[in-house]
Amino acid sequence: MIIALAFVNPPDLKDAFHLLCELLENEDEINPLIEWFEKYYIGAERRRGNRVVQLDPRFPPEMWSVYQRTLDGASRTNNYAEAANRRIQTELGVCHPTLGNFILSLKKVQHGRDQQYMQWISGRRPKDKRKKYKDADKRILKILQEYQRNERTVIELLRGIAQNIVIDDVVGIDDEVENNE
Numbered sequence: 001m002i003i004a005l006a007f008v009n010p011p012d013l014k015d016a017f018h019l020l021c022e023l024l025e026n027e028d029e030i031n032p033l034i035e036w037f038e039k040y041y042i043g044a045e046r047r048r049g050n051r052v053v054q055l056d057p058r059f060p061p062e063m064w065s066v067y068q069r070t071l072d073g074a075s076r077t078n079n080y081a082e083a084a085n086r087r088i089q090t091e092l093g094v095c096h097p098t099l100g101n102f103i104l105s106l107k108k109v110q111h112g113r114d115q116q117y118m119q120w121i122s123g124r125r126p127k128d129k130r131k132k133y134k135d136a137d138k139r140i141l142k143i144l145q146e147y148q149r150n151e152r153t154v155i156e157l158l159r160g161i162a163q164n165i166v167i168d169d170v171v172g173i174d175d176e177v178e179n180n181e
Contacts, residue, residue, distance in 0.1 A: 010061040013065070067144070
């Protein structure tokens with residue numbers, strides 16, 4: 001459910017994180033992950049003498065939260081950038097290319113992107129998302145809207161989102177139910 005914290009409204013994040021920690025407190029093997037996540041993504045509290053100091057996270061929630069983007073219907077991922085990077089790496093074929101090969105590969109990749117752009121200009125649409133991703137997006141949006149209307153608790157939000165996150169073609173329980181019908 002830790003990954004579902006990305007869908008929590010940033011002002012509610014610390015409370016949601018602490019509720020999740022309470023839920024997972026008997027899971028000793030996950031403690032290192034929780035401590036790491038708190039340090040880098042939430043901001044840890046440390047004692048200095050008699051006072052408690054709040055340390056800023058390396059990656060503030062405003063940087064990685066997808067709460068508002070999801071409600072706005074905007075993209076939650078950087079898949080396009082990752083796909084472009086993978087395309088360049090594939091074109092290069094080596095880890096440390098010469099400058100000439102690097103420039104030649106960039107030109108080839110750019111030519112492909114120019115062709116895709118021209119297809120878009122001419123009215124051809126890019127491929128749609130697969131149905132299971134569209135369905136998961138709809139369920140996630142519904143869960144967030146219910147949470148926003150106070151129809152779900154934070155833990156219900158985290159559990160609901162965690163069941164609908166699609167990672168590397170793995171979907172939560174709902175996908176298994178659909179496949180068995």
